[in-house]
Amino acid sequence: MIRTPLVYNPRSGHGRMDPAALLARLPGEVRARLEPVPLELPFDYEPWIRQALAAGGPILVWGGDGTLHHAGAALAGLGLPVPLGAVPGGSGNGLVRGLRTPLDPAGAVLRLLEGRDLAMDLGRLDGAPFLNLCGTGFEAEVALAFDRAQGRGLRTYVRQCVGLWRRHREAGLRWEAERPAPEAPGRLERLRAAWRGPEPELPESAWSLCFANLPQYGSGLWIAPGADPADGLLSWVRLRRPGLFDILAEVPQLFREGGRTPLRQEGRLLRAVVRLDRPCPWHMDGEPAPARDRAEITVEKGAFPMRVTSDCPFR
Template structure:
């Protein structure tokens, strides 16, 4: 029997147009294996609504066509079910797709779906919300909030916002409990890494694994501003774990307390949350095509 597959397309993610994407599906998807349909999202959160309805209607495979935020919306409904999740990377960074080895070019990514190779990955939880690639507190959350407000997408826009904010942002004090052990840190930011990278091959936790049942808590300590370029270079060289300004602690149950409520990010999308943050993991709970 053919599998029913739905492509959930975010038209504003990344910088490439997606309105001709259904033509690529018609040409490159294996019609002997799939009955396909495409639908475009119209607003933030629409991907979750589309995915939930599709699951109720018996769709077998849901494919997010967009970036990590689009993946989050669709995968949040697929996780914990017997349905399959696919990715066609069209975002600004495509962190999860890159970590899974999914081709960045759309045609190759479609052909990969035809093979039906299935992996199981861990899913993070953050005060009841799910994340699949990366969550963050502090500076990277501030950047995500600014980027979400920006009309222009892509790596260049992200880099410009980062450079404009790095000179003004101040480190914050955090108390952490990781699997029962307590820590106190003044931190520039704290990234909760399920995969190794933010996107664009910028690796904050080079040894992180998507299926080890653990999160990597990456604590970036205060650093002199002149060290910022060197830290960026370390990300692209995949050796941030050797920096004196980064401490990585693995854990599965994390509580972070901070002095003030502020924005956090989940897979690049900003959310306002309070002082206490409860982070956990659902091991091997998402079936994903890789």
Template sequence: MLHFIYNPNAGINIAARKANILKKLYAVPNSKVWETTKPMEATYFTKKAIEENASRIIAVGGDGTVNEVASVLTETTIPLGIIPIGSGNGLARHLNIPLQFEAALDKTINGHEIGIDVGLLNNKMFFCTAGIGFDAKVAQLFAKSSQRGFFNYVKATLHALTMYKPIEISINHGPMQKVYSLTFANASQFGNNAYISPFSDLQDAYLEMVKITPIHFLNAGLLVMQLFSKKIHQSNKVNIQSIKSITINYKEKEPLHLDGEALLTDNAIIEISIDPLALLVIV
């Protein structure tokens, strides 16, 4: 049986859209629909679906919903399906999963399975990207917004540009250094075709560490253009290094994001590693 884990708060918050999605999900034969009402409920529903011997579990939401569901499925041989309806949909875009609802639904039913790598940040899983610095600050501001969607993500980005200051870190216990942002990429993009690591491969057993050195916010426009044109690696402000594990010394209670979801660091030491081919995904 297929189990759909649906987050009605993902993406554009329109009642008619939610009703239409639920109608289409309930029309799928031999399936069950779980509808979340609060954070982390997708994790609980995924565990319940496993108890009910689900054959496939499909996350219907954004990258945050995908993270909650996938984090449970790495312990199983049950494949993850994705129907992307979020603001960024980074993992779905990397995997070429259709953004059109009906096409993505068909893919979850009729697609084939592949294994993908899983990133770990202090043993918390991420499947697309994780990071500290500027992108984490944007995630924090976006999380405080009452509205979702790409336009509001742009607003959060512009707000962050006017107030953000570089952070100070140490890599593998080396000297302290200032960076604008530090991203760990399993997939190639944040979402919305913002390619932070254009050559990342979900099946190569490596993460890419993308370090951006401090820049003035007035010069950030060029970097943004390179981000969306898959050319950020050409910037002299950007260094990309393939890693299997690394240790970052930072601070506690500072902005952090996992797959775009805003968190705070719970330790001054951040341990990054990778678990190769630990998740089955339907593509």
């Protein structure tokens, strides 16, 4: 019997990945179907994608958003032959939180093996694929600093955020964008439009700017509450720099599902070219990307096969 690969990054999260402990919590017939595979940079996923295909898919990848980003890029490079099943094992777990996958790894494995496949949109930054989001400004500076930091976890992330909050400045923006046509005036569409409010104009500057396929950034931060990974659109989100009062009164709203705050401005687009007034760092799924002052953002509707659980709200 060809076993389904459970690929994991031993360095994800806090570096305490224990596949034996995970497998011990699974029924014997499930353990017999899985092959744990440790994989670190440079992440050669190809042989394990081919094994997953021979086993009938999916490929299970246990790790953080960066590990899953590299798995998604490898799948895209091979023509997306099998679905990706994302098992949470990182510090932020933005992708799996957005898909409502259980945060317990063993529970996630069980639910994903009995789950369904979602034809998820695939975002691209200058042609390079991303699964959850990409962005520039403050969040990209944080991703770069976090990547270089000693240690992982929420405490390290918060420390980097505080330091960059003090010194990061806005970038000016110029746009060429294609936006969605107004929705037909059905009852459901009117309710959605009332919830979202008027579609905002594209911003002329941003302290932090991201393009999101899913609602969560990671660690429970709802960066793009209106994002839907199966609608053929990306959400653009501009975050305003919070003042001291905002950190207490408004930032907590970003960590509440349905929370509203003037710090966050969100709209939708089909594609865009954005020009910045200076080269700035970017990130894809939290992984640092080269600095640039021009970026083309595109989305391929339904292009990426993602294995999800029955709790996933998207179709």
